[in-house]
Every structure is written in C-alpha cells, then in structure tokens.
Amino acid sequence: MDIVILVVVIAVVVLAALGGLVVGSRRKKSLPPPPPSAPDITAPPAEPHVGDEAETPRDEPRRTIEEVDLPDGSAPVVVEEPPVPEAPVTPEIEVPEPTAGRLVRLRARLSRSQNALGKGLLTLLSREHLDEDTWEEIEDILLTADVGVAPTQELVEGLRERVRVLGTRTPDELRGLLRDELLKLVGADLDRTVRTEPETSKPGIVMVVGVNGTGKTTTTGKLARVLVADGRSVVLGAADTFRAAAADQLQTWGERVGAHTVRGPEGGDPASVAFDAVKEGKEMGADVVLIDTAGRLHTKTGLMDELGKVKRVVEKQAPLDEVLLVLDATTGQNGLVQARVFAEVVAITGIVLTKLDGTAKGGIVIAVQRELGVPVKLVGLGEGADDLAPFEPEAFVDALIGD
Template sequence: MDTNVMIAIVAIVVIAALLLIGGWWFGKSRKDAVTKSTEAAKAKADERLAQEEAANAPSGEQTKTEAEVPPAAPVQEPAPAPAVEVPESAGSRIQRLKAKLAKSGNPFGKVLFNILAKDHLSESDWEDVEDTLLLADVGAEASEQLVEELRNDARISGQSDPAEVRKALRDKLLKLVGTDTDRRLNANKEGANKPSVIIMVGVNGTGKTTTAGKLSRLFVADGKRVMMGAADTFRAAAADQLETWGAKVGVPVVRSDKDGADPASVAFEASEQAKEAHADVLIIDTAGRLQNKANLMDELGKIRRVTEKNLPVDEVLLVLDATTGQNGMAQAKVFAEAIGITGVVLSKLDGSAKGGIVISVQKELGVPVKLVGLGEGPDDLAPFDPEGFVDGILA
C-alpha cells in the first residue's frame, strides 16, 4: 500500500478519535453544569419554602433552624428593695407607753400612796415619805419641798379617805413635774427652720444612737422628711447602727468612709446635704466620751459651730439613762456646759424605781424632759406626757 495512503488513513483515524473524545467531554461538562444549576435552584427553592413555613408557623412554634439556636440567658431581675416600715404615730405611743409605765416596776408613787393613806401619820411616816422620794431620785431639794407641801395639805393631814389622799399626791407630783411647760420639739413648732437641726448628746451606753434612730421614726410618722448624720466617728459600730435604723424607714444617713474621721466634718457635710435635699429635719448623732471634759467641750462646740455655717441648730437633746439616777446628773451638767441643751430624753425609764429623775433633772438643768423611752421596741419612744407619767406611777 502506498505510504501516502497509509498516512491519510492514520490521520483520519486520529481525527475521528479526537472528535469522539471532544464530543464525550463536551457532553459531560454540559451535564455537570445542568446538575449543579438544578441543585442550586432546588436549594434556593427549599430555603424559600422554609422561610414561608416559618412565617406561617403558629405562635410559639419553632422551625428546625430556630430550634438549633441556643436560647438567650434569662434576664436577671434586680433584687427587690427592702420594705419600708410605717412607724407608730405619736398619739398612739403616748397611750401605749402610759399603760406600760403603769405595769412597770416603777413603784415610788405606789409606796408614797400607801404611806400617806394611813389614818394617822407619825413623824416616822413622814421620814419614810422623804426617804422614798430620795430613793426615787426626786432630789433632796424637791423632796423637802414636796414633803412640806404634803404636810400642809388638809386633804392628807388627819384624812383617811384614800381618794382624797391620791388626789392630793397627784396634784403635788404634777406641780413638781410641770404641766404648763412647752415640751414640743422645736422642729414641730410653727415657723420652725427647715431643715431643723437636732444634735444628740450623751455618754456612751445611755442609748443615744438608738434614741436618734427611734426619733427619726417619730418624725417619719409625722410625715416629715428626715436625714441623719453619723458624727460619732470614734465608735466603729455607731454609723452602721444608725444606717440600720434609717434603712427601715427610708431615712438617708451621712457618714464618713473611715473610722476616726473628724466628727465636725461629718456634721458639716450632713448639714449641706440636708439643705440641698430640702429635708425637714436633720438629726446629728455625736460621740459620748467623757474621759476629758475639756476635749469633749471643744469637740461638741466645734460640731455646733461648723453646722451653723450652713444651718442654725434648733435643738440639743441630752439622752440620759433613767436608771443611773442622780449619778447621771453630773454627766448632764457637763454636756449642758459643753454645748447647751434644750431638752432631755430619758431612756430606759421602764422597770426602774428612779422615775423621780424626771423631776430632779428638770429642776437641776432648767430644761424640760421632752421624750421618754419605755422599752426596746423601735417605737418605744414617745413625747413626755406629765399627766400620763404621774397617773402611770400612781396606778
């Protein structure tokens, strides 16, 4: 066979093979492209269908995609604020404390009545009357005055009617206690300054800080806006104690961040904040150290001076422990000299035979007893009521 013919045949075969291979490859590529296009279209259609199903799903139902998403963490609710207590009103306290006093171990009125109700009073009986008054801390001068008046009262001398004797004794005691004295706190008087500033003074252990907290409750019960200043910076627990009292009735407390801070600076800051907050009353608790009389006078005097740069001081209340009796009178005089006092708060009057301190403290200091405490309860502090007091000790 001719060589040229052979070459031509081989070429034709090669060309045919190439055409076959190219046609197969072209067909395969086209088929793959169609498959991919079909799969993409199907995926897109499935996604659109899923979206439509989710939109039309009933409330609360989750699609598969949503179910796979982890739920959000629950929102942490803030802790509820502590409930604010509603203190007992002043009027209710007076009636309740009168009843408590009648039931307390304060027997000097009963002892006096039992002696004076005898048919005939001997000189020895009158000595017993005076001794009873002295033991009750009425004081020597007041005791002598009362005995003399009782001796000269016709309702007692030669009388045996218990009702007349009781009435005579009641009248004399009321006269000594004083019924025409204005015992209102200055913050409760018409035209009182706002804020009205009250400084609490007294030795440690008399219940001074506790009394400040109870006093804030008394003002809150009257609808007043109250603030307290913790100027007893030398006793670590004093500010915490005051804050505990304030928190129960929604009364803010101004205090120092560190123990042993200058008490006057705390008082000054409290007066500024009370003024800015338009408070009705600011109660400032002070330290009760008596180790050095001069230092005490300087410290209390400074507290008053710096406070009065912002606000006038309307009231200085001396807290006196009724159970200390005449021993407390020396303490009272120191505070009266140091800062000047406008009234007395007698704490712990319950369970004491020394109720006569009411009479002697007023006579010695020349200021009235304005408040009395007859128990450990938060509302066991009330305005002093002379008739209720005398009736209670004679009950």
C-alpha cells in the same frame, strides 16, 4: 562431566529461590476466621457486618431535618450564658405607728413598772396618825426613787401643809393631794415640744448628745420614726465616726423609714459629717436633720471640746433648733453629773430619758429637770422600734401613783 554438575547446581539454586518466594507470599495471606463457638452472654453485642440481616426497627420518634446536627468537621462549641447579676435587695419601707396610738400602750407599760413609788406613798399617807417617823419614811421613799433632796423637801412640806388643813383624809383625797404635788415638781406647764419647725427656713436641725451606752444612736433612729410618722422628711447625719458600727446602725434605722443618711469615713472628722448633713438636708428640702454624735465621757475634756466644735461648725450653716441630751434613767444621780457637763459645753435644750420602763427610779425626771432647768421631752420605754414617745407629765404622774 563438570559442566553437567554445574548445571545441576544452578538448577537447585534457582528452585530453592523460587520456593522461598512462594512460601513468603503464602505467609502474607490473612488467616481464615476461626470456627464459630458458643455465644458469650457477658460480652457486649457485636457490631453488624456487611450482609447481616437488619434487626426489626424500634419505635423511636423520628427527628426532623431541623433537629439533626450536620457534621462540620469541628468539635461542638458550648456557649455558656453569662450569669445574671442579682438585683440589690431594697429594704421595705416601714410605716411607723402614729404617736397617739403609741402613747396608750406606753402609758400602761410605765404604770406597771413605776407605781411601786406611788403605792408606798399612799400607804404611808393613809395612816391614822402622821407623826415625824412617817414623814421621814415618805422622804426615804422619794430619795430612793432619785427625786433629789431639794424636790423631796418641797414635796413633803407641801403634803404636810395640805394634810393639816384637810383634816380627815379619804383614799381618793390622798391620791388627789399626791398627784397635785407631783405635778408641781414634774412641771406640767413646761414646753416639751421638740422644736423641728424653724420659723424662717427649713430644715430644723437637732443634735443628739450623750455618754457611751445610753442608747444615743438608737434614740436618734427612733426619733426619725416619730417624725416620719408625723409626716416629716428626715436626713440623718452619722457624725459618730469613732464607733465602726454606729454609721451602719443609723443607716439601717433610716432605710426602714426612707430617711437619707449622710456618713463619712471611719475615724473621720465628725464636724465635717455634721456640716455635710445640714448641707444635703438643705439641698433636698428635708424638714428635719438629725445629727448623731459620738458618745463622750463627761470627764474627758478633749472629747467634750470636740463636741463644741461640731456645734459651732453646724451653726455656720444654720442655727441649732434642739440639742437633746440622752440619759439612762437607771444611772440615777450619776446622770446629773453627766448632764451638768454637757449643758456647759453645748447648751442642752431638752432631755431624752431611756430605759425608764425597767427602773423604779422614775424620780430622776424631777431631779434632772431641776438640775438643768430644761424639760424632759422624750422617754424611751422599751426595746421596740416605736417605744419612744413624747413625755406627758399627767400620764407619768398617773402611772407613778397607780389607779
């Protein structure tokens, strides 16, 4: 009996074990797919399965085999081309206006701004009776125009004598008298040539000096344009090393007309820059070397001594042909004080008067020439690049007295 019970138990255990295996294998089988439902119009289209019917092919351009990228098992390599460097901008070289054409325009401008002096004198001289009060008024007009005391006395004495001899006076006769006396004071016979052509060898060397604010660097650049317009080759020496923008300003002027600029480090020795400019001018075979110096107050002895050093260093290579002093015409008699000191240090050979178009004190031309004994050679009559012109005594006097 016990044996029968044991056999039954073993049979039950075996059956239970076999049942667990069957259930486990059934659980490992994949579940059947869910029944189809209504399509979701918001869901993206499903990928096609094996056995699905293919869609009607769309009309797309077919690519050739050369256009198809073959897989190589690696990520695509994007090759970036190096940026192409921009070519440096070369400033366009300008062709300056010829000197002759420039003078016509500047003469008219000078006449508009200066003829108040001449009109006032002619009005007084046209009075029927020229008494002492009238002659004193004439002196006042001349002194106000910065003609200077001594030149004014000479002019009045000359006019009084000629009016006394002439007797009756027509407007044309008065204008002729005044023109003759002014020409004597201005000095129609003075040599006003800017010496840039040495007799022995090139280049001609011109040094430009003056106090701060007179337009010295601008005048140097404009003078380069005048020379280039006359067919000369120019080298610019930026010896103003104390003002940061001076060398850049001068180089810009030079680039406009194709002139080479020699410059040094900011705060460097100006005499060294001037020396190098003359040296390079010789090597390049240039016609003229223009040396722009730093503006100096005439009351500063140390700065003036340094200007003398620049002159001595330059003359070790070649003699200076011109030393041009730039004066602001609006400074009047104060400009004479500046002129005296500069003349003592560097031996001025010529004067450049700037801003002559904006002042009624054109008599400074007479006064500064009388003070220094050197002629006004160039005048600046505006802010334009070509508003620097040779000084012509006849044109100046005609502008003063008007038509």
